[in-house]
Amino acid sequence: MEMSENSRIWIYQANRPFSDEENKHAIQVLNDFTAGWHAHEHKLAAAAEIRYNRFIILMVDESVAGASGCSIDKLSKVIRELEQEFKVNLFDRFNMAYKGGDEVISCSKEEFEKLLQEGVINDDTIVFNNTVQRKKELETSWEIPFSESWHPRFFQIHAS
Missing domain, CATH: 3.30.70 (Alpha-Beta Plaits)
Structure with a gap:
């Protein structure tokens, strides 16, 4: 359809x-x-x-x-x-997902913060914006760089 x-x-x-x-x-x-x-x-x-x-x-x-x-x-x-x-969790809003190469990886909020601190996740890392509400947004604003997402409002990248 x-x-x-x-x-x-x-x-x-x-x-x-x-x-x-x-x-x-x-x-x-x-x-x-x-x-x-x-x-x-x-x-x-x-x-x-x-x-x-x-x-x-x-x-x-x-x-x-x-x-x-x-x-x-x-x-x-x-x-x-x-x-x-x-036996999966589909309602955990603190389950974070990002792309590591071609692979989608999910982790807890705490793990996500640790990966940011370690530089594994950076401004260019593709994250998933599951707050999009329209199909058009799904195609344009769902898979986006960390720096363009809602994530920086809650997570800071720490310089080494």
């Missing part, structure tokens, strides 16, 4: 990569969910994808029908079920 660039998005980041089997199963569960996702008896134009075997991304084209509190609760329930089934 082609989604509008103004589609609303939700990003759930796993604290580890999904196996190929988990990835296939999660996509099936998410596709089944989005096919029947409704808000106030209106079918939502929704789609789901998984990027880097780690990020679950759901989109709703709100020009068709907007997600409601109850429909978002249903989404959260499905994500929690996947979280329990796969």
Whole structure:
């Protein structure tokens, strides 16, 4: 399904990569969910994808029908079920992710701060801005250098 660039998005980041089997199963569960996702008896134009075997991304084209509190609760329930089934954490907002070469690495907030102090993570390190809210932002502002992200407001790079 082609989604509008103004589609609303939700990003759930796993604290580890999904196996190929988990990835296939999660996509099936998410596709089944989005096919029947409704808000106030209106079918939502929704789609789901998984990027880097780690990020679950759901989109709703709100020009068709907007997600409601109850429909978002249903989404959260499905994500929690996947979280329990796969024994991963998908709701930890302090689970940080960055790119080390071509690999996506996740770590705790404390580990992230240590890596900044050690220079492993620097201004040019690609980080993931999971606070983006629209598909257009996902394509332009999700994978960005540390220096251009929200991260410097909370983390400082320490000079050696």
